[in-house]
Amino acid sequence: MKKTLFLIICSTLSLTAVSQKHRKFFYATLQDEMGAVANAHVINLTTKQGTFTNDHGKFRILAIPNDTLKISFVGYETKKIVVAIHHFGIQENHIKLKKVPIELEEVELKKHDLTGFIALDSKHIKSEKEINAETLNLPFAGSRILTPAERRLHTAMTSSAGIPLDPLLNWMSGRLKKLKKLKAIEDTEKRVQNIRTNYRLYISNELSILQEDIERFIYFAEGADDFNSFYLNDEMSMIEFLQKKSIVFKKLNPKNYH
Template sequence: MKKHLVFILVLLISALAMAQEDGRVFGVVINASDDSPLESVNIVNLNQVIGTTTNDKGEFSISARVNDTLHLSYLGFKSIKVRVTNDWLKFGSSNIELTELALALEEVVVNQLKLTGYLEVDIKQVPAPNDNYRYSISGLQGTGYEASKKSGLTKVIGSIFNPADFLHRMFGKKPNEMKKLKKMKEDDKIRNLLASRFDREMLMVLLQVDRVDLDEIVSQCNYSAGFIQTANDLQILDAISECYEEYKLLSRGRSRKI
């Protein structure tokens, strides 16, 4: 009899575990000021690294487990994080409010060349040519990004043999966050989302780094300042991912030698 009770108990625990693994949450995202539904809000499960967007009624559905964190972002609105609760999974849809941001437009100054007709004077006004190489990048067709002439491997190698190096500290001490890079690259919704963004917000949230460290990682991986300033978030993701894969490869090689 006891054996049967233990067997039933095991089945119940397994069923509960499977229910949590296969759970989905449903929700409606609305404008906090007038309760109107918000279409195309970006929702990312930070734990599972999967994404989705709301439909024209503000509705969404995404795979989630208890205590997963959902990150919601929408242009012109304050981004928020929402924790998935057992009640949410059990009882169905929930309304989530986003608050509009008050944005102030900054003055933009456009500098034009004022030619004098004297070659020696005019030539000094022409910006120096960019001597960075240009590389292709996944996710973009017919375009590329810039990196300096010096091999990007140089600083990655340095981070392996110098434990105090910035890349070693970032890659070595944040393995769980960096493992998300592969999942981010595999999820089409997240890739499409990042391809249209330039604010680095999603990357910072997923990788648990601030903007300064994020830019520093790309810089230490030997990408140019021009690339860092103009690249979209997908390009930054691919740049960091490639650099991290090189770091892991070199790190394993060093460990075997030791």
């Protein structure tokens, strides 16, 4: 009997230790008095991992009992929650945030002779001359700042001595080809980051792409033959393009998208 009891205690302690090591998803909905709070920041202070609430105020984050979650958003009181075992039950967790008034700094109004007409008032407004490369008439003033890959490629393709010897040597050694490839990779990552930043929530919520497939889908869309960089500056064109690509992506992955 004692031996059986000892084995039961050891098993319980072992299971507890394992459960403490393996974090599970903590699911919750964030709300205020009016409804869902979107884009709030949620961070697990124990693991230093964070996430954001979606358009419906929902989020998930890996945690175990006794982890502390910190929830913050501009205009709301920051809230901390200590995770408990019951948070992993079948009932959904609802968290409420309290709004706080934002105090603006006092603005001092001074007397002026302005009439309210821009054409007249602009003649009487004095402004200090801005000092920069353009006002100082420095060489290449106003030029776009090159990225690291663009700068290396530019250096490899030009010669300070006036004799185009360096570009020829770089071409013969294969360095020019390598730099062009690095520049292409940098451009790809810029486009991918643009899609990731501006359309991640849309891809997840509206196109119903699984969380584990979002990165793969973004690279799939950016690498498509009919992708056009113009879409990055036209939201409607990008949304239509992503919708079309999501249909193709789901057909290529029938096991995950029935």
